[in-house]
Amino acid sequence: AQKITQTQPGMFVQEKEAVTLDCTYDTSDPSYGLFWYKQPSSGEMIFLIYQGSYDQQNATEGRYSLNFQKARKSANLVISASQLGDSAMYFCAMREEDDKIIFGKGTRLHILP
Amino acid sequence: DTEVTQTPKHLVMGMTNKKSLKCEQHMGHRAMYWYKQKAKKPPELMFVYSYEKLSINESVPSRFSPECPNSSLLNLHLHALQPEDSALYLCASSQGQGSEKLFFGSGTQLSVL
Numbered sequence: 457a458q459k460i461t462q463t464q465p466g467m468f469v470q471e472k473e474a475v476t477l478d479c480t481y482d483t484s485d486p487s488y489g490l491f492w493y494k495q496p497s498s499g500e501m502i503f504l505i506y507q508g509s510y511d512q513q514n515a516t517e518g519r520y521s522l523n524f525q526k527a528r529k530s531a532n533l534v535i536s537a538s539q540l541g542d543s544a545m546y547f548c549a550m551r552e553e554d555d556k557i558i559f560g561k562g563t564r565l566h567i568l569p
Numbered sequence: 570d571t572e573v574t575q576t577p578k579h580l581v582m583g584m585t586n587k588k589s590l591k592c593e594q595h596m597g598h599r600a601m602y603w604y605k606q607k608a609k610k611p612p613e614l615m616f617v618y619s620y621e622k623l624s625i626n627e628s629v630p631s632r633f634s635p636e637c638p639n640s641s642l643l644n645l646h647l648h649a650l651q652p653e654d655s656a657l658y659l660c661a662s663s664q665g666q667g668s669e670k671l672f673f674g675s676g677t678q679l680s681v682l
Contacts, residue, residue, distance in 0.1 A: 491670060500673065500676075503673075547611055555600050555617055555624065557663075557671060559613075560611060
């Protein structure tokens with residue numbers, strides 16, 4: 457069964473608009489972590505943001521914020537004021553208690569000028 | 570030093586060859602990972618080492634043989650690979666349980682002829 461679900465294979469967004477990338481997860485571990493990574497066409501995996509299951513507040517890192525809704529098991533990434541350089545593949549990932557870190561299928565984001 | 574270094578960056582090998590991929594980190598991280606990524610797909614977890622011991626093997630075929638000679642070094646030995654094994658092989662490390670993120674290397678692009 458898929459543990460990380462990203463339902464948007466591709467998205468097109470106008471530059472300077474905010475964008476929300478969806479991620480839902482499934483785990484029975486009480487302690488887990490959720491990540492978002494960006495992978496541009498060059499191939500490197502760039503860490504964006506992290507949310508721990510016990511964190512009381514939603515994580516923010518500059519233009520990135522994570523909308524963590526624990527009861528709904530969702531961890532959506534919000535990018536404010538999108539830029540052309542944000543065009544890339546975005547992966548949601550989850551770490552469970554055994555150090556296993558698995559990735560969702562990803563969302564390809566295209567920022568339009 | 571916050572880098573994970575992978576060598577070589579590119580590798581072409583025949584199905585009868587034996588080759589090795591190398592990964593190095595000097596951040597004192599206790600967990601090291603191998604992922605395989607096919608084009609337009611998410612990284613797939615292959616192996617996890619924790620404190621230099623193999624802790625997770627995701628049912629990877631025996632033609633892939635991991636090795637962790639010390640806490641800074643991770644190898645992936647390749648033998649009798651198939652063309653379908655052609656992919657980007659990513660190494661990553663993390664502080665371990667409760668850590669915030671995986672640090673990724675830039676990967677080895679492997680082609681099996």
